[in-house]
Amino acid sequence: MNAIISASELASDSAGENPPVLLDIRWQLSTAKTTGAPAFDGRAEYEKGHIPGAVFVDLDADLAGSAGSGGRHPLPDVEHFGAVMRAAGVSADRDVVVYDGGQGWAAARAWWLLRWTGHPSVRVLDGGLAAWDGPLRTGEEHPAAEGSFVPEPNAKDLLDADAAAALARSGLLLDARAAERYRGDVEPIDRVGGHIPGAVSAPTVENVAADGTFRPAADLADRFNSLGASETSEVGVYCGSGVSGAHEVLALAVAGIPASLYVGSWSEWSSDESRPVAKGPDPQ
Structure with missing residues (x-):
């Protein structure tokens, strides 16, 4: 689907x-x-x-x-x-x-x-x-009946800090933040600017058109392929705190490329002073 x-x-x-x-x-x-x-x-x-x-x-x-x-x-x-x-x-x-x-x-x-x-x-x-150009409804709504969904988490779609660091060396780790935060030029939120060594800059805002809808699947596939994604590569994504990164995982799914998410992202990585930080436009 x-x-x-x-x-x-x-x-x-x-x-x-x-x-x-x-x-x-x-x-x-x-x-x-x-x-x-x-x-x-x-x-x-x-x-x-x-x-x-x-x-x-x-x-x-x-x-x-x-x-x-x-x-x-x-x-x-x-x-x-x-x-x-x-x-x-x-x-x-x-x-x-x-x-x-x-x-x-x-x-x-x-x-x-x-x-x-x-x-x-x-x-x-x-x-x-x-x-959405249809009708809107005001106030609060509740479903007619409670659902029955029982979460069953899986490990394959989730990265922790160590797995993200390893993937940056063995596969493709995409940094979904703005390019200036990736480079470390500015950091308005977290302790320090920069990126996980080996990660490739891929701002999530470049996945959508001016109206906020996703670019065509073929365009997205071309974008991610140009960044290093391939049929055999393992792909992961992180951002600032695991929100815009999820949007990049979604864009990858639209392009037909499965990817994992490092939920802790830069807010977790940068909080630990023992973890390495790369700066500038080069992944390393």
């Missing part, structure tokens, strides 16, 4: 006999601490207007654990995640579609977690809510 779904396809599926479960993951990387701007309230935005039938899921509370030595957005407690998914109506035998405000990062995090824990049919709305 394709990892993404268009707004027109979603409208058609939602009108069918077995509509997908819809999850609204409205989220925005907070800049309140550095700019003084008010914190983004995803639930409030959801209640102002969402795709009919969608249930709100909070990324920080439900799709990540508490920030700490494991990074800013470590894996959530699996039992908690499963309970949240069931409360939202998720079952293994029913399609799930996730969306966010349009950037796609938060929706991709939910997509990756559901795939990592064994859900067989989950897609991301391409372009997010901005691509």
